[in-house]
Amino acid sequence: xIPDELRLSPSAKDQLFDLLSRGILGCLLLFALFPIYxxxxxxxxxxxxxxxxxxxxxxxxxxxxxxxxxxxxILLEILHYENYVTMWGRFPVLDYFINSLVIAMTxxxxxxxxxxxxxxxxxxxxxxxxxxVGGALLGTQMIPGILILLPMYLMFIWxxxxxxxxxxxxxxxxxxxxxxxxxxxAIWMLRGFFDTIPDSVEEAARVDGCSRIxxxxxxxxxxxxxxxxxxxxxxFLVAFNEVLFASILASGDVTPFAIGIQSFExxxxxxxxxxxxxxxxxxxxxxxxxxxxxxxxxxxxxxGSVKQ
Amino acid sequence: MSRVIIDNLTKEYNSPGGSIVAVxxxxxxxxxxxxxxxxxxSGCGKSTTLRCVAGLETxxxxxxxxxxxxxxxxxxxxxxxxxxxxxxxLYPHMTARENxxxxxxxxxxxxxxxxxxxxxxxxEMMGIEELLEDKPKALSGGQQQxxxxxxxxxxxxxxxxMDEPLSNLDAxxxxxxxxxxxxxxxxxxxxxxxxxxxxxxxxxxxxRIVVLNDGQLQQVGxxxxxxxxxxxxxxxxxxGSPPMNFLTVEADLENGxxxxxxxxxxxxxxxxxxxxSPNLVLGIRPEHIELxxxxxTHGEPDRLIETEVTVTEPMGDVTNVYxxxxxxxxxxxxxxxxxxxxxxxxxxHVPAAKMHLFDAETGDAIKHSDEPxxxxxxxxxxxxxxxx
Numbered sequence: 001x002i003p004d005e006l007r008l009s010p011s012a013k014d015q016l017f018d019l020l021s022r023g024i025l026g027c028l029l030l031f032a033l034f035p036i037y038x039x040x041x042x043x044x045x046x047x048x049x050x051x052x053x054x055x056x057x058x059x060x061x062x063x064x065x066x067x068x069x070x071x072x073x074i075l076l077e078i079l080h081y082e083n084y085v086t087m088w089g090r091f092p093v094l095d096y097f098i099n100s101l102v103i104a105m106t107x108x109x110x111x112x113x114x115x116x117x118x119x120x121x122x123x124x125x126x127x128x129x130x131x132x133v134g135g136a137l138l139g140t141q142m143i144p145g146i147l148i149l150l151p152m153y154l155m156f157i158w159x160x161x162x163x164x165x166x167x168x169x170x171x172x173x174x175x176x177x178x179x180x181x182x183x184x185x186a187i188w189m190l191r192g193f194f195d196t197i198p199d200s201v202e203e204a205a206r207v208d209g210c211s212r213i214x215x216x217x218x219x220x221x222x223x224x225x226x227x228x229x230x231x232x233x234x235x236f237l238v239a240f241n242e243v244l245f246a247s248i249l250a251s252g253d254v255t256p257f258a259i260g261i262q263s264f265e266x267x268x269x270x271x272x273x274x275x276x277x278x279x280x281x282x283x284x285x286x287x288x289x290x291x292x293x294x295x296x297x298x299x300x301x302x303x304g305s306v307k308q
Numbered sequence: 309m310s311r312v313i314i315d316n317l318t319k320e321y322n323s324p325g326g327s328i329v330a331v332x333x334x335x336x337x338x339x340x341x342x343x344x345x346x347x348x349x350s351g352c353g354k355s356t357t358l359r360c361v362a363g364l365e366t367x368x369x370x371x372x373x374x375x376x377x378x379x380x381x382x383x384x385x386x387x388x389x390x391x392x393x394x395x396x397x398l399y400p401h402m403t404a405r406e407n408x409x410x411x412x413x414x415x416x417x418x419x420x421x422x423x424x425x426x427x428x429x430x431x432e433m434m435g436i437e438e439l440l441e442d443k444p445k446a447l448s449g450g451q452q453q454x455x456x457x458x459x460x461x462x463x464x465x466x467x468x469x470m471d472e473p474l475s476n477l478d479a480x481x482x483x484x485x486x487x488x489x490x491x492x493x494x495x496x497x498x499x500x501x502x503x504x505x506x507x508x509x510x511x512x513x514x515x516r517i518v519v520l521n522d523g524q525l526q527q528v529g530x531x532x533x534x535x536x537x538x539x540x541x542x543x544x545x546x547x548g549s550p551p552m553n554f555l556t557v558e559a560d561l562e563n564g565x566x567x568x569x570x571x572x573x574x575x576x577x578x579x580x581x582x583x584x585s586p587n588l589v590l591g592i593r594p595e596h597i598e599l600x601x602x603x604x605t606h607g608e609p610d611r612l613i614e615t616e617v618t619v620t621e622p623m624g625d626v627t628n629v630y631x632x633x634x635x636x637x638x639x640x641x642x643x644x645x646x647x648x649x650x651x652x653x654x655x656x657h658v659p660a661a662k663m664h665l666f667d668a669e670t671g672d673a674i675k676h677s678d679e680p681x682x683x684x685x686x687x688x689x690x691x692x693x694x695x696x
Contacts, residue, residue: 200397203364208463209385209415222401 036283043276044079050272083277087264090271093278095253096260100282102171103256104239107178111235112228114179115186120216122187123194124202137184145181145244152177153248167249174250178242182235189234193227194220229293240286257282310466310499312338312361316370319356319523330356332523333370341497343490345514347504348546353523354503355471361501362469363387374466385415387467390460394472396452398444404431404455405440411463430462433492450481457489461496468493468500474509486512507547511535519543536679541671544591544664550628550639553597555590556668559583566590566665570634571613573658579665579675588674591664594641596677598657599629599648612655617648631656 008016041059042050049056060068060078067074087093121127122134156167167173197220205215221228246259261282264275319331331353338344346354359365361372363384371380379387390411398407408427412418418426431437436454444452453473460468474482474489490513493500504510510517511531519526519534519542527539531547538544544552557566557573561580566573566588573590575583603612615631615638627646631638631654640656648654665675 198395198397200393200395201399203362203384204391204393204397204459205399205410205414206364206384207362207389207391207469208411208459211383211385214414219399223399225401 039276039279039283043083043273043280044081045273046080047271047273049080050276080273083273084281087271087274087278090274091260091263091278093257093260093281096255096257096278097282099171099250099254099260100240100257103174103178103250103254104236106171106175107182107239108232108236110175110179111182111186112232114183115190115231115235116216116221116224116228118183118187119190119192120194120220122191124199134188137187140181140184149245149248152245156249169250169252169254171254174246174254174256177245177249178239182238185238186231186235189231190224190227193224193231197223233290233293237286310374311340312336312467312499312501313373314338314357314361314370315373317357317360317367317372318369319353319360319365320368329523331360334520334523334525336518336525336528338499338501341499343493343500343502343513343515345502345504345510345517346520347507347510347517348520348526350505351522352520354505354518354520356523357520358469358471358501358503361467362389362391388465389467389469390463390465391469391471392456392460392473394475396444396456396473396476398452398456398459400444403441403443404436404447404458407444407455408440408459408462411459415463426462426464427458430458434458434461449477450485453477453481453485457492461492465498468498468502470500470502472504472506473502475504475506489513507549511547519546521546530681532679532681536681537676538664538673540673541589541591541666544666544673548593550594550641552591552593552664553638554666555592555633555636555638557588557590559586559588568634573613573663574610574660576660579660582674583665585667585669585674587668589666589668589671590658591666592638592658592662593677594628594639596659596662597638597640598659599640599642599646599654600657601652601654603655606655606657608657608659611658611660613658615654615656617650617652617654619650620646620648629654 044059060075064074064078068078122130153168156173159165159167167176201223202212202215202220205219206212210218240256241258242256243258246256250256251259257278261275261278264271264278314334314336317331317334318329320327320329322328334353334357336344346357348354356365360367363379363382363386367380371378373379374387398404399410402410405427408430409423412423412426416423427440428437431440434454434457436451436458439447439451439455444455447455453476456473460470474485477485486509502509502513514531516528517531517534518528521542527534527543529537534543535547538547538552541554545554555568557568559575559580560567560572561583564575564577564580566575600606600612603609603614606612613633615633617629618632618637619630621628621630622644625644626641627644627648629640629642629646629648631640638656642648662677662679663675664673664677666673
């Protein structure tokens with residue numbers, strides 16, 4: 001038995017629980033953010049600093065802080081921004097980045113078009129085999145990518161050899177691959193959003209003079225915009241970050257950033273600083289996009305869960 | 309404005325357990341400019357029928373005509389209808405103005421200025437000019453309702469279809485909108501089909517009401533016709549609040565009486581002549597029963613039934629008194645000043661003229677009360693459908 005004086009009052013319990021949960025969340029956040037922090041500060045370091053046996057946690061000395069406060073320009077001298085200058089010349093960073101953008105954006109476009117039409121059909125239509133097809137779509141997500149990598153590669157080679165249409169190391173090839181495995185997720189996510197839109201709104205549009213496709217485009221899609229934004233962001237990130245398929249199916253002129261970044265590590269040297277600088281530059285636009293779209297995405301991700 | 313003819317309409321849904329008949333061989337003719345209310349319990353087929361008229365459901369059998377044009381296979385947008393939905397179904401990403409203009413934009417060749425003018429005229433009529441630039445989210449339930457009505461009215465359609473448009477409003481607003489809607493329909497004189505499960509709306513709003521149950525037409529008539537001359541026990545029990553009281557009785561024609569284990573009531577020869585079944589249900593409306601605690605001074609002592617009061621519900625102007633007759637409950641609506649209280653033993657008087665009789669097996673009406681039906685406001689009811 002716990003003596004009464006040691007028992008916590010209900011409000012103290014709440015506070016303790018609050019403190020604990022914040023503590024755990026803080027640790028997890030630190031765990032997630034530290035690599036990004038390390039990437040950024042490493043991009044401002046020389047190779048010697050990066051590979052030092054006792055790496056410093058801070059990019060500057062504590063004694064330098066008053067100086068920086070007095071004159072922020074001094075930061076440029078303390079931090080080694082050279083990596084950001086030299087990386088462009090050493091490797092085709094911009095090409096990698098553009099490749100990634102082209103691949104990710106086109107995939108997102110395809111996945112959203114197919115996902116919207118498919119998700120809408122699954123949500124609002126009744127058709128034979130609806131359950132089976134829906135289940136099969138979901139089932140594709142249960143297969144590890146590595147299992148279909150080789151068959152996919154062989155299929156691409158077969159198409160190239162027999163039909164004469166190049167697939168390996170092309171934009172359309174890798175976009176095709178990404179579309180095949182993002183479309184099912186897009187359909188399922190969007191179906192959830194369409195489910196929350198009452199049928200009567202679409203019916204009102206049809207009575208108002210719309211065909212079904214007009215009702216979809218003019219009424220349903222604008223209403224599902226947060227869901228479409230969330231789904232689009234999800235697909236974009238999957239395509240932007242993908243490494244496995246890209247490593248085999250997309251090299252040469254279409255090498256995306258996630259693969260291209262590996263070239264900073266050559267057989268003789270690893271250009272860590274420049275690699276980190278390139279990574280920072282590639283991550284920044286995505287982060288900015290995320291911050292801008294955070295509200296609709298969060299709304300979108302939670303909307304499907306609650307029946308309005 | 310159109311005359312709407314529903315001819316042998318049948319709608320079946322496929323389900324894993326076989327097909328479900330939602331509307332069963334429905335016949336109805338709705339006159340030009342008439343306000344017809346479909347009423348019935350949940351699942352009776354009233355909304356399905358409306359949706360068939362709208363073209364939102366395909367029909368399994370039968371046809372629907374607007375004037376002489378068969379619209380059965382036409383899409384909703386080809387039918388020149390406007391519909392008001394239970395949840396208003398406003399477009400949330402558009403302002404009230406855009407909501408109202410959308411139908412005109414999609415279905416007419418009117419110029420922007422003409423559309424704007426019509427929207428503003430309608431908004432003025434509905435008293436929502438101030439709300440035109442607001443999105444639905446910023447509007448209260450009542451205001452959303454007005455915008456939804458405005459969106460239908462601005463179209464100036466051949467037929468208005470309304471699917472329980474008032475059921476999401478609070479009681480006070482609902483009563484207000486009820487009268488407003490009636491006035492609007494009178495002014496616009498557009499053929500209107502209105503679906504509700506609320507019998508007060510049905511009784512007060514419609515030129516005629518159409519009572520449905522289990523997909524089948526029970527009765528078509530003016531509200532008072534349906535109330536005082538119900539075609540069967542279902543209609544009698546559905547219309548009226550509190551509902552009509554039903555007591556199972558047996559016909560004892562030799563002695564000219566109706567018997568129940570608790571009472572015997574005499575019947576006249578003319579009524580007895582119409583009785584062809586021994587098992588009957590006696591129906592009597594709560595407001596037609598009179599209560600007395602002095603049976604000895606009553607004019608018709610042989611029509612009194614001894615009962616016990618179980619509960620009283622004072623409503624202010626009237627009091628609902630619940631009585632127990634051998635396990636069957638009877639409700640009586642009396643003057644609000646009644647002194648009756650639970651446990652009292654009272655006698656209820658069942659006037660012969662106000663009594664209804666139904667066949668216990670088929671539910672068909674055998675005798676009605678003699679309450680007069682005001683037919684002056686009744687439109688032509690000579691449609692062939694009513695005899696179906």
